[in-house]
Amino acid sequence: MSTVKINQQKLFPIGLGTWHMGEDAAKKEQELEALRTGIEQGAVAIDTAEMYGNGASELLVGEAIQSFKREDLFLISKVYPWNASKKQLPISLDNSLKRLGTDHLDLYLLHWTGNVPIAETIEALEKAKKAGKIKAWGVSNFDVKDLQEMYQQKDSQNCQVNQVLYNLGDRGIEFDLLPLMQEKQLPLIAYAPLAEADRLGGQLSASSNLQEVAHNHQATIFQILLAWSIRQGQTLTIPQSGKAEHVKENLQAAEIELTKEEIAQLDKDFPKPTTKQTLSII
Numbered sequence: 001m002s003t004v005k006i007n008q009q010k011l012f013p014i015g016l017g018t019w020h021m022g023e024d025a026a027k028k029e030q031e032l033e034a035l036r037t038g039i040e041q042g043a044v045a046i047d048t049a050e051m052y053g054n055g056a057s058e059l060l061v062g063e064a065i066q067s068f069k070r071e072d073l074f075l076i077s078k079v080y081p082w083n084a085s086k087k088q089l090p091i092s093l094d095n096s097l098k099r100l101g102t103d104h105l106d107l108y109l110l111h112w113t114g115n116v117p118i119a120e121t122i123e124a125l126e127k128a129k130k131a132g133k134i135k136a137w138g139v140s141n142f143d144v145k146d147l148q149e150m151y152q153q154k155d156s157q158n159c160q161v162n163q164v165l166y167n168l169g170d171r172g173i174e175f176d177l178l179p180l181m182q183e184k185q186l187p188l189i190a191y192a193p194l195a196e197a198d199r200l201g202g203q204l205s206a207s208s209n210l211q212e213v214a215h216n217h218q219a220t221i222f223q224i225l226l227a228w229s230i231r232q233g234q235t236l237t238i239p240q241s242g243k244a245e246h247v248k249e250n251l252q253a254a255e256i257e258l259t260k261e262e263i264a265q266l267d268k269d270f271p272k273p274t275t276k277q278t279l280s281i282i
């Protein structure tokens, strides 16, 4: 099983995404069950953001984790770019901590680049770290030029992850961003690893090569997508599901080892990029 080390902590490589969760009262019990099942089945990392449902996702996560030991979890949240200033970031962070019912985050991410200078955001994040409110910080939706700019700033070496969109149908980062992250030993958090359940036209589900690889492992195509997303190590993948059955299925994907031949077979339908691609964002 591939593992991922973030901020010196070895984590189970499949975490729980939570976008769109906590927004519909009718789904609340089912979503709480999905998150709790995920933790019981081995998930450690939970990914949320102040943006998700305007705090509704953080509230749901806060409720779901109440009966678990805080030290067994790795909580990730994100600050809006317009709140990433020295003045606003501490306020956003306190609000996130309150909604999550915790006194610290394991990782706090700048959700995407904005108008606040990155040097100021880093200063605010470092201050939050010294105050014990976050253990570490990272960035999200940073392309090569954003990382290069960041690495010119003081304390930038403390950046612990870059969270970007990555799935078999969208491999753009492999051209230049991923090599840069590997050079900098910056772990990847892969978001939308299921391509939002193959929402865009079903191009993944239609692939006979993907179906065949899934058949070889007696797995679903979604499990293969997750195993593929973490195949190189140094990656945490964060599929989202509001259904306990799907969460169980997703976490079991950590046991699937794809062979070199299978990876090459998937390359046939979904080739590696050979030119620079604009970073995909949702």
Ligand SMILES: NC(=O)c1ccc[n+]([C@@H]2O[C@H](COP(=O)([O-])OP(=O)(O)OC[C@H]3O[C@@H](n4cnc5c(N)ncnc54)[C@H](OP(=O)(O)O)[C@@H]3O)[C@@H](O)[C@H]2O)c1
Binding pocket: 016, 017, 018, 019, 020, 047, 048, 111, 140, 141, 163, 164, 190, 191, 192, 193, 194, 195, 196, 197, 222, 238, 239, 240, 241, 242, 243, 245, 246, 247, 249, 250, 282
């Ligand atoms: N940093 C960023 O800017 C950013 C952007 C987007 C997402 N994210 C993070 O990444 C997480 C994952 O991305 P995402 O939610 O956009 O997309 P995703 O994880 O690729 O796909 C989520 C969809 O897949 C379905 N699903 C999950 N497991 C399944 C299974 N085993 N079989 C069939 N369907 C399944 C879910 O529906 P069911 O509920 O029916 O299972 C949901 O509709 C987010 O929740 C969020 O935490 C971050």
